[in-house]
Amino acid sequence: MITLHHVPQTRSMRSLWLLHELDVPFEVQTYPFDKTLRSPAFLARSPAGRVPALELDGEAVFETGAITEILCERYSPEGLGRLVSHPERSQWLIWVHFAETITQHAAALTQQHVALRDDAMRSPIVMKLEAARIHKCFAALEARLGGRDYLLDGGFSAADVSVGQAVYLARFFAHLEGFDAVAAWYDRITERGGFQASLPKAGEHLFDAEFFEPWPLPA
Structure with a gap:
């Protein structure tokens, strides 16, 4: 079983998108953008207190690049992934x-x-x-x-x-x-x-604007 620990509009969206593309069964546990990720229970899954964290057959996996490689090797090595022997x-x-x-x-x-x-x-x-x-x-x-x-x-x-x-x-x-x-x-x-x-659902948005302009430098 796959469980993704996710905060909307953060790096974990990358893993969520990939899971949808792989079309495999998975569950999502969604967290707010706050100190919840510093709890002992979450740190046991991701020691830096960051998302994504993935539970894959009872094993904790973190870091998006690692998650991407592991999921592709297991579920789509010749589709979304590229085998070690592949020229790409x-x-x-x-x-x-x-x-x-x-x-x-x-x-x-x-x-x-x-x-x-x-x-x-x-x-x-x-x-x-x-x-x-x-x-x-x-x-x-x-x-x-x-x-x-x-x-x-x-x-x-x-x-x-x-x-x-x-x-x-x-x-x-x-x-x-x-x-x-x-x-x-x-x-x-x-x-x-x-x-x-x-994409985030209603009420899940981290960003409260569509674009954030850089602040002007002091005169």
Whole structure:
């Protein structure tokens, strides 16, 4: 049995989307974005107190890249995954893990815009730097996706799920204007039922705005 421990609009959305794409039976336990994840019971599943945490046949699995590799190897090694012997294996691994490069910048901006409640704690310099770093990631994706429908020539895979969810988060802080190939790819993959099923339900949203502008620097 599979149980996903999930906070809407966080990294665990990546694993939720993948599970829907795999079309395997699973359960979801949803948590708020608060100190609930610091409880001893949750820390036994994910020692850093972060989502996602996955229970897979009684074993605790954490870290999205590891979860993606394990689920694909078990349930879709030649579909959403790529076997070790597959010529696209290295590119599959690169892009599955590139998702976290994007997400670290989105996470920093989530902290600045959402988690910090006191305006005096926010840093306009950090906001501008991290938004610029997201645009650098978009540029890398643009170069990869030029002339391609998906990140891999062999078609849609878990690499698109991983990076697509990272771009979903990043778009709260950085626009896709000027990245035409990325925008077309993003529209293509987010039409999928698996993505739509992973979106937050009413009342579950972490973000209270569709876009967070960087704060202006002091005059």
